Amino acid sequence: MIRDITIGQYYTAESVIHRLDPRIKIVGTLIYMISLFLFHKMSGYAAAILFFLFVLFLSRVPFSFSVRGLRPIFLMLIFTAFLNLFWTEGEVLLRIGALEITKEGIWKMAYISLRLILLILGASIMTLTTTPNDLTAGMERLLSPLKIFHAPVHEIAMMMSIALRFIPILIEETNRIMKAQMARGADFESGNILRKLKNMLPLVLPLFVSALRRANDLAQAMDARCYHGGKGRTRMYPLYFKGIDIVACFICMLYLAALYLTVRFLPI
Amino acid sequence: MKEKKGAFLRTEGLVHEYSRRDEEGNVTEIIRAVDGVDLSVEPGEFIAVLGANGSGKSTLAKHFNALLTPTDGVVYLDGKRTDQEENVLAIRQLAGMVFQNPDNQLVSNVVEEDVAFGPENLGVPTKEIRKRVKEGLESVGMYAYRKKSPNHLSGGQKQRVAIAGILAMQSGCIILDEATSMLDPMGRKSIIEQVLRLNKEKKITIILITHHMDEVVHADKVFVMKKGKVALSGTPRQVFGQAELLEECKVTLPEAAQIAEELYEHGMPVRTDILTMQELEEELERIFA
Numbered sequence: 299m300i301r302d303i304t305i306g307q308y309y310t311a312e313s314v315i316h317r318l319d320p321r322i323k324i325v326g327t328l329i330y331m332i333s334l335f336l337f338h339k340m341s342g343y344a345a346a347i348l349f350f351l352f353v354l355f356l357s358r359v360p361f362s363f364s365v366r367g368l369r370p371i372f373l374m375l376i377f378t379a380f381l382n383l384f385w386t387e388g389e390v391l392l393r394i395g396a397l398e399i400t401k402e403g404i405w406k407m408a409y410i411s412l413r414l415i416l417l418i419l420g421a422s423i424m425t426l427t428t429t430p431n432d433l434t435a436g437m438e439r440l441l442s443p444l445k446i447f448h449a450p451v452h453e454i455a456m457m458m459s460i461a462l463r464f465i466p467i468l469i470e471e472t473n474r475i476m477k478a479q480m481a482r483g484a485d486f487e488s489g490n491i492l493r494k495l496k497n498m499l500p501l502v503l504p505l506f507v508s509a510l511r512r513a514n515d516l517a518q519a520m521d522a523r524c525y526h527g528g529k530g531r532t533r534m535y536p537l538y539f540k541g542i543d544i545v546a547c548f549i550c551m552l553y554l555a556a557l558y559l560t561v562r563f564l565p566i
Numbered sequence: 567m568k569e570k571k572g573a574f575l576r577t578e579g580l581v582h583e584y585s586r587r588d589e590e591g592n593v594t595e596i597i598r599a600v601d602g603v604d605l606s607v608e609p610g611e612f613i614a615v616l617g618a619n620g621s622g623k624s625t626l627a628k629h630f631n632a633l634l635t636p637t638d639g640v641v642y643l644d645g646k647r648t649d650q651e652e653n654v655l656a657i658r659q660l661a662g663m664v665f666q667n668p669d670n671q672l673v674s675n676v677v678e679e680d681v682a683f684g685p686e687n688l689g690v691p692t693k694e695i696r697k698r699v700k701e702g703l704e705s706v707g708m709y710a711y712r713k714k715s716p717n718h719l720s721g722g723q724k725q726r727v728a729i730a731g732i733l734a735m736q737s738g739c740i741i742l743d744e745a746t747s748m749l750d751p752m753g754r755k756s757i758i759e760q761v762l763r764l765n766k767e768k769k770i771t772i773i774l775i776t777h778h779m780d781e782v783v784h785a786d787k788v789f790v791m792k793k794g795k796v797a798l799s800g801t802p803r804q805v806f807g808q809a810e811l812l813e814e815c816k817v818t819l820p821e822a823a824q825i826a827e828e829l830y831e832h833g834m835p836v837r838t839d840i841l842t843m844q845e846l847e848e849e850l851e852r853i854f855a
Contacts, residue, residue, distance in 0.1 A: 431676060463675040466717050515670035522631055522663045523673075523684040523731065524655050534682035534695045 309426040315357035316427045319543045320436025326550050327424040333557060334413050334420075341564035342557060343412045349553045350419055357427050367422035368415060375414055382407040434458045439537055452528030460516070468509060475504050573606040574739065574771055575630060575661075579639035580604070582625050582794075599625040601794035602639070607787075609738065610769040612762070614782035614802075617791030618816035626791065627743045627775045631661040644738075659688060662732025664745040668724035669716075677719075677727055678703065678712040684735035695734075702730035705768075706760055722753025726760060733764075739771035740764070746776065754778070779806075779820040783841040790815050803839050822846040 315323075334346060354364055368375070388402030425433070438455035445451050476486065479500045486497055582600035585593040599622045607613050617623040628634040629641050632648040644660055646653040662684070665671045674680040678699050685695045703709040706726040716724055725745055732740050742761065746754040758781050764770045774781060782788050788805045790798035792815040798805050806812070806823055819827065826840040826849070835853065840846050 431674070431679065459674065463673065463716070467669055512667075512670045515665060515667055516673070518633060519663075519665055519671035520673060520683075522633060522658055522665075523735065524658050524687040525683070526655065526687065530689045532686050532689050532692060532695065534679060534686060534692060534699060536692055 308429055309359045311358045313358040314542055318546055319537055319539055320428050320432040321440055322543045322546050323424050323428055324436050327420055329550055330420045331417055334416055337561040339561050340566045342561040345557045345560045346416055353423055359426050367418050371418060379407045379411050382410055430462050471508055472505055475501055574609040575607040576642045577603050577605050580636050580641060581638035583637045598794050603796055610771055611786045612765045612772045614774045614785035614788045616817055621791040622794040623775050623791045624743055627741055630741055631663050632657045659735055660737055661739040661741055662735055662737040663741045663743055664725060664728045666744040666747055668721045671728055672716045675715045677714050681731045681734050684731050698734040702733040706730045721749045722756050725757050741773045743775045783820055790817055802841055807839060
């Protein structure tokens, strides 16, 4: 039975990275991801890989666990690698029939594959070490300047956390309705796509009705507990910067500086 | 606006109507769910409201914490009128509600953060919230589960978390709106025991809305609803003494009382005002001694 939804799978451990303020982790991850687009040199990638390994080591997430995030993009990775390998113009090294492998193609394949891999790994380090609740709280605080433009930041964060609570419940409910309808002779398997979609109706309809009823109940329960929007709300676990958060900021800047120096002064 | 001192909760000629509409939005039918209810509850009392499905007991309950406002009549909670916008937050802080479906009333996916939801809304300082959450969870015996997701808890445990959430708001009153009807017998028993203990030890006013007779035998006062009106009221013993009227309200006697009555009808000299199994046991021992 599915009882917990984890976005990008949270890995439970005690580490400095886990204890970092979620805002630092979100901003740090963004900076890291953007930094990957700023250079075209192998030395830069070496620096980025070293930094990733350093953070991974600190986070105590096993290496094998962290690379799981690559699984869903594996096919895409192979595909882009092939495209770049065979369709880049330049100095021809090898010819197989109509296909040419060029020197530039090999470099480009390596760059782009590494960039994709590091993008995914960098993002997954954040989701592996931050609980969904912390992520939501961090986003709410980071986006709060948008409130000036009347963006419903608090409401969106509240919706996200409610979704986190109710997705497993609705998945369970889907299974229950599915079994109930199958017991009455519903067929969700056979036929072409159109027929399958049509057969989904007896599943989707009761699910929607139930979701709306739940939403209604929850709204009433929130009302009863004095919920009146984000105004004047306090938190049990407010976010505040600690010593390690400031250290983390410095380490991020050090990384950027080191990256600049390697790319600037190393030949490749 | 402090009026009507003394009574914690008081309704005067409370009427609630809602209209059923057809697809074009025209009113096809007006239903009077609550029809002229006058009742009052003293602070620290344990009140039970009984009634069959559709008797209006749930609609009545939602007036006590201003989730609904009266079509006619007035409701005072702690001297504050529920139909005045500025009183609503204070009223809901004073009278917490546990709802029927345990899943649909927990907001957060961590138990302790859910308990903190009420105080957070009230703007209680962080330190105080943590203290209240700890105390709330401890007093319903759920402190060990504070880091768990509600999805891992049983129905009874979820309802206990909901009660902890109300305690953390420092409400003086807990309204249980059929809060036990979706629970198994064990869960039901544990919730009733918790609530009784909170009533005895912390003098928290309890308003129990239910259709299970066995839950109301410990109440100080029972109101039986029928078609939106209070058909019967009094102590449990007074109310259950009126078997015929109860039957009219489609309310059945507690199990022990039913057995006692059957025994009496079959010629056994038992008392007919028995309410609990324990009383029945003692009575039978007395007869056979």
